Amino acid sequence: MNDTQQGAAAAPLLSGLKVLDVGTWIAGPAAATVMADFGAEVIKLESLEGDPLRQLAQGPTSPPCDHNYFWVLDGRNKRSIALDLKDPAAAPVRDALLRWADVLVTNFRPDLAERLSLDWARVKTLNPKLIYAHITGYGDAGPEAGKPGYDTTAWWSRSGLADWVRLPGARPAMSAPGMGDHATAMALYGAIMTALWARDRTGEGRRVTTSLLANGFWSNGMMASMTLCGAPLPERDPARPVANALAAQYETKDQRWLQLTLLNEAREWPKLLGALGAEALQADPRFADGDARRADPEALYQALATYFHRLTLEEAKAVLADAGIPAAILTAVGELAEDSQALAADILTPVAEPQPGWTHTVNSPIAIEGAEKVAPRYAPALGEHSAAILEELGFDVATAAALQAQGVLGGA
Secondary structure, three states: OOHHHHHHHHOOOOOOOEEEEOOOOOHHHHHHHHHHHOOOEEEEEEOOOOOOHHHHOOOOOOOOOOOOOOHHHHOOOEEEEEEOOOOHHHHHHHHHHHHHOOEEEEOOOHHHHHHOOOOHHHHHHHOOOOEEEEEEOOOOOOOOOOOOOOHHHHHHHOOOHHHHOOOOOOOOOOOOOOHHHHHHHHHHHHHHHHHHHHHHHHOOOEEEEEEHHHHHHHHOHHHHHHHHOOOOOOOOEOOEOOOOOOEEEEEOOOOOEEEEEOOOHHHHHHHHHHHHOOHHHHHOHHHOOHHHHHHOHHHHHHHHHHHHOOOOHHHHHHHHHHOOOOEEEOOOHHHHHHOHHHHHOOOEEEEEEEEOOEEEEEOOOOOEOOEOOOOOOOOOOOOOOHHHHHHHOOOOHHHHHHHHHOOOEEOO
């Protein structure tokens, strides 16, 4: 292999791909983050106030921390330019960025995108090869198409997810921050990469889109499919909260919980009894076979719960693992940073320049053999790279200074 080939082999997989991130919050920008992880050059185009995500961890009710913990996750490996797109003086810079990009990511509603001259109809005339990646709340058509959406509303609440994970009559639970946004970002990433594959063959750009609502339905697809097929939904009786004692959560002696999931019941049932020292249940006629065990799941649950209560979480983990029983602890959020499996599997990945309180971050959830990711660099300050980006686009220093003096360009 010659030097040129060696250099090419060492380059990140998406090296040379140019991405303009004009999104806010999480779902769109996180798709750009995944591309940045694989080496794409991502410019974050922000208003002079910045992406609102910057402020989410800085409010009066947010836990104090030395790091902007939400921003460092999804802002990593990007450069920031702050530009007032509402000011006509910003138009030359905006259009230069549009011509520069291979991919544009946005979640602006169509009316706002049009007011800022960032609508697809206009943008494709400037850059016919551009992949225009658009996140919406509720899709492109229908009575709610123009409605603003967040993952708590469009993904979690409107999809049936929030309803299904509660017992009837119980108060609905809130989703975790960014829970639906990060899932939706992966759908947008897939759409972008598919469109780039097509562009490689046709030379043409195109608009790709996904929505929070579509991804909520996809996440809740099995229950939605039952409804679509006319199947009766499983009964959820608060007086009988356990539908299947072999796919349920059990509390241990030290007040921890684990999730048991036996899908190959004929093979795993005897192993479970052996692991728990519960062989006596084998002779109980109530649990003699699968039909009997499903006939009274609450009785079986109470019987198994007695054995789990005799074990600590670590003891239960050990005996179930030794028996090959599918189970997982309900990990406390405060334990995630020390998760040995997540660290070993590079799910929690080391950052490029560690500093106190920031040594690892959450990796994007895909890996490609032979394609090393870029070590996460700290998320940029607002407008940190404004002047440098203008220079790279061919604007002279005087132009950048004038735009800053007019309050059109932000940053140092």
